[in-house]
Amino acid sequence: MTEPMLKASSLTKRFGGLLAVNDVSLSLYKDQLHAVIGPNGAGKTTLTHLLSGDIPASSGELWLKGQAVTGWPHHRLSLQGLGRSYQKTNVFLPLTVWENLMLAAQAKDALAPFNPLSWFIRADRNLSVVERAERALQLSGLVASKNKTAAILSHGIQRQLEIAMVLATAPDVLLLDEPLAGMGAAEAETMVALLQSLKKDHAMLLVEHDMDAVFALADVLTVMVNGTVIASGTPEAIRSDAKVQAAYLGETTP
Amino acid sequence: MSTPQGHLETLPRSVQILLGLGLIALLAFPFAGQDFYTQMVTRMMILAIFAMSLDLLQGITGLVSLGHAAYFGVAGYVLAFLSPADAGASWLTSLPLAVLASALLALTIGFFVVRTQGIYFIMVTMAFAQMVYFLFFDNKALGGSDGLYVNVRPAALGLDFENKLVMYFFTLACLVLTYAFLRRLLWSPFGRTLNGIRLNEHRTQALGYASFSYKLTAFTLAGALAGLAGYLWAAQSGYVNPELMGFHMSAHAIMMVILGGMGNVAGALIGAFGFELFLHFFKDLPKVGEFDLGKHWQLWMGSLIVLVVVVAPQGLMGMLRPRSSHND
Numbered sequence: 001m002t003e004p005m006l007k008a009s010s011l012t013k014r015f016g017g018l019l020a021v022n023d024v025s026l027s028l029y030k031d032q033l034h035a036v037i038g039p040n041g042a043g044k045t046t047l048t049h050l051l052s053g054d055i056p057a058s059s060g061e062l063w064l065k066g067q068a069v070t071g072w073p074h075h076r077l078s079l080q081g082l083g084r085s086y087q088k089t090n091v092f093l094p095l096t097v098w099e100n101l102m103l104a105a106q107a108k109d110a111l112a113p114f115n116p117l118s119w120f121i122r123a124d125r126n127l128s129v130v131e132r133a134e135r136a137l138q139l140s141g142l143v144a145s146k147n148k149t150a151a152i153l154s155h156g157i158q159r160q161l162e163i164a165m166v167l168a169t170a171p172d173v174l175l176l177d178e179p180l181a182g183m184g185a186a187e188a189e190t191m192v193a194l195l196q197s198l199k200k201d202h203a204m205l206l207v208e209h210d211m212d213a214v215f216a217l218a219d220v221l222t223v224m225v226n227g228t229v230i231a232s233g234t235p236e237a238i239r240s241d242a243k244v245q246a247a248y249l250g251e252t253t254p
Numbered sequence: 255m256s257t258p259q260g261h262l263e264t265l266p267r268s269v270q271i272l273l274g275l276g277l278i279a280l281l282a283f284p285f286a287g288q289d290f291y292t293q294m295v296t297r298m299m300i301l302a303i304f305a306m307s308l309d310l311l312q313g314i315t316g317l318v319s320l321g322h323a324a325y326f327g328v329a330g331y332v333l334a335f336l337s338p339a340d341a342g343a344s345w346l347t348s349l350p351l352a353v354l355a356s357a358l359l360a361l362t363i364g365f366f367v368v369r370t371q372g373i374y375f376i377m378v379t380m381a382f383a384q385m386v387y388f389l390f391f392d393n394k395a396l397g398g399s400d401g402l403y404v405n406v407r408p409a410a411l412g413l414d415f416e417n418k419l420v421m422y423f424f425t426l427a428c429l430v431l432t433y434a435f436l437r438r439l440l441w442s443p444f445g446r447t448l449n450g451i452r453l454n455e456h457r458t459q460a461l462g463y464a465s466f467s468y469k470l471t472a473f474t475l476a477g478a479l480a481g482l483a484g485y486l487w488a489a490q491s492g493y494v495n496p497e498l499m500g501f502h503m504s505a506h507a508i509m510m511v512i513l514g515g516m517g518n519v520a521g522a523l524i525g526a527f528g529f530e531l532f533l534h535f536f537k538d539l540p541k542v543g544e545f546d547l548g549k550h551w552q553l554w555m556g557s558l559i560v561l562v563v564v565v566a567p568q569g570l571m572g573m574l575r576p577r578s579s580h581n582d
Contacts, residue, residue: 052460078462090460092453094260103450106443107462113471118444119435126443149260169461 003066004029005203006082006173011050011060013043013227020046022227023060028173028203033195035206035214038224039247044207045087047224048177051205052084053077065172078107083171085162087178087207093151097142097161100150101133104168108132133168140164140194156187163194174204180213192216215239223247259568260453262313262517263440268574269520276527277430284422293490294534296422299429300486302526305510306432306519307479312508313516314440315472316452317368320376320504321383322480324363325356327499329481330488331390332356334402345408345415345489352485353478359386360477361470368469383504391496401495408489415489425486429523432479436519448472452517509559515569524571532558 004027013021021043028034036044049055051062053074061070064080074084092100106129111118124130137143140160145153150161163179179195180188192213198204199217208214214221215235222232223244231241238244265273280299284292304326311317329352336348363382370378390396407415415421439445450458451465459465488494497503506529514525536554539547547554566573 054460073459073464075459075462075464078460084460086460090454090457092260092450092457094453099260103446103458104461106446110443110447110463113444113447113464113468114474119439119442119475121443122441123443123446124441165457165461 002029004063005065006051006205007063008051009061009063011047011062012058013046013050013055014058019227021050021057024224024227024229026205026222026229026232028205030172030203031200032219033199033204033206033217034220034222035208035218036222036224037208037211037214041226042224043227044224045177046227048084048175048205048207052082052175054084078169078171081170081172082175083166083169083173084175085166085177085179087181089155089158089162091150091158091161091165094149096147096149097145097153097164098133098137098147100161100165101136101168102129104165105129105133105136105170107169132170136164136168139167139197141190154187156183156190159183159187159191160194163191167198172203174198174202175207176204177207178209179206180208180210188213259517262515262568263449265518265520266574269524269571272524272574273520280426280429284419289418292418292422294530296418296425296490297487298527298530299425300483300490301507301510301530302523303425303429303432303486304480304483305507305514305522305526305529306436307476307483308507309511309516309519309522310436310439310448310472310476310479312511313518313522314445314452315448315469317469317473318376318508319379319473319476320501320508321363321379321381321386322476322507323499323501323503324383324386325360325477325480326484326487326503326507327390327494327496328359328386329353329356329484330494330498331396331402333408333485333488334397334404334494337404337406337408339405342406342409342414342416344410345413346410348408349482349485353481356481356484357474357478360480361474364470364473364477368466368473380501380504383499384501387496387499387501390499397494397496399496401493403493404488405492407492421490425490428482428486432482433519433523436479440519444468444471509555511569513559513562513569515566515571518571521569521571525569528570529555 006028009025011021011024024047038044050057053072056071063069064077064082069077106123109128137146140163142160142164145157150158159179166174180191183191195217206217218235221235221238223230223238225247230247231238231244283295308322311319332352332355333348337343367375367378367382391399409415413420413424447458447463447468451468455465484498510525510529511522513529515521532555536551537548562569
């Protein structure tokens with residue numbers, strides 16, 4: 001078995017008396033999509049926050065590409081190749097698509113802010129940054145919206161931009177929190193095709209409610225209920241798991 | 255709270271032309287006006303440098319500092335301390351030292367304050383500035399409430415600030431350099447990131463930026479540039495007192511930036527000149543019967559600022575900007 005790109009061991013998060021994430025362990029591998037499903041309030045987004053460093057875990061450990069990264073703030077994890085998108089669209093709304101992507105692409109080889117060179121060079125003259133932004137633009141199919149302000153884009157395109165910004169940081173690990181949330185059928189189809197194409201070269205975690213998308217994309221599935229993992233395995237195994245059917249699938253699929 | 259606006263930094267052609275004409279006017283002014291007006295315009299230029307330094311925080315990074323005068327005043331005091339009683343200091347050494355002192359003070363205070371957000375940032379920057387103010391106000395050794403004199407103005411390299419014209423053109427050079435530096439900075443990776451922090455700090459962190467270091471660097475740079483202005487102020491006026499770092503000074507700078515328009519440096523520059531011109535205009539208003547209009551200039555100035563905020567949210571400069579030019 002190859003080395004996992006991201007490995008979490010016994011992650012736990014308490015908010016006061018609430019155990020939001022309870023002893024969750026998982027590993028993400030390259031070229032593989034690991035989906036996390038579960039009813040509302042199961043702790044999926046909190047788990048994503050813990051993995052991305054948005055909030056610190058109460059206990060548990062984290063390794064990124066073999067390196068112990070427990071307790072790292074998210075900007076450091078991001079620079080080490082961990083990219084995440086947000087459930088609630090979290091882009092720079094007043095900026096154009098291209099400006100959003102440039103800002104994302106520039107993070108990777110940004111000089112320290114107190115380095116005077118970073119005050120004088122022009123941001124848009126860095127060819128490797130432009131190339132990375134251009135690649136993200138192409139991959140995510142946003143070419144037509146390049147010069148539009150993010151705020152006036154449709155919800156679906158904003159969701160695509162959300163992913164494109166993560167791609168512009170050239171991550172090895174992708175954490176995607178409900179990329180399909182609120183999308184129409186046609187938009188969702190585009191997004192599923194995009195995610196499918198991203199499986200190559202990335203280790204991915206997908207939190208999603210859309211079961212059709214999940215079963216179309218996932219190589220491994222983890223099911224969470226009330227902060228706890230109740231089952232983990234291949235889609236086929238999960239589909240026939242009695243506990244899962246009782247807790248979750250039976251309620252949402254026809 | 256309304257969502258922050260983007261693209262504050264683009265300058266319409268009309269503003270660029272206005273700035274070009276302004277520069278020509280400033281270059282020619284001392285040869286046309288009297289000494290009194292030359293000094294008045296020197297002071298306006300100094301305040302414009304001060305306002306532009308604040309815009310780096312307020313308009314570009316989105317950090318509204320209500321204590322920016324502390325860094326302005328401290329540099330002035332450094333010049334006063336470094337000036338011998340009967341001779342001028344060399345500006346070649348005293349200017350860098352004064353700017354460095356302001357930068358170090360800003361770095362120290364910034365280390366604590368840039369962790370805070372919004373209203374808390376406003377309050378702690380003000381609190382720290384008041385501490386600095388009273389440190390100087392209450393200590394006779396630091397000049398106390400009377401302040402200190404710079405008996406002889408600095409000189410070096412044949413440029414003697416005792417000469418009003420030298421002072422004027424040196425200040426003008428500083429103004430142009432500060433403007434050019436900040437405009438350049440706006441389009442640099444550092445400036446783009448500050449803009450990102452203003453619009454959505456959380457996302458900049460998620461993209462891999464250590465926003466704390468960015469904000470602290472901006473705070474320090476802004477403090478250093480405020481120090482440049484404060485040094486020039488002390489050199490020009492020949493004395494310093496605690497009011498230079500007082501609340502009114504900080505508040506005036508904020509009003510200048512708002513009056514002109516935030517986030518593009520040019521607005522702060524225009525705002526500073528506008529503010530000072532309005533100030534002189536209001537102070538010169540006549541008595542009407544028992545009521546001295548000029549004495550209550552703050553009332554008119556306050557009303558003007560409110561009016562600008564209501565009718566021109568992007569300041570005087572925003573009025574020159576064609577509406578929604580960007581979404582084509």
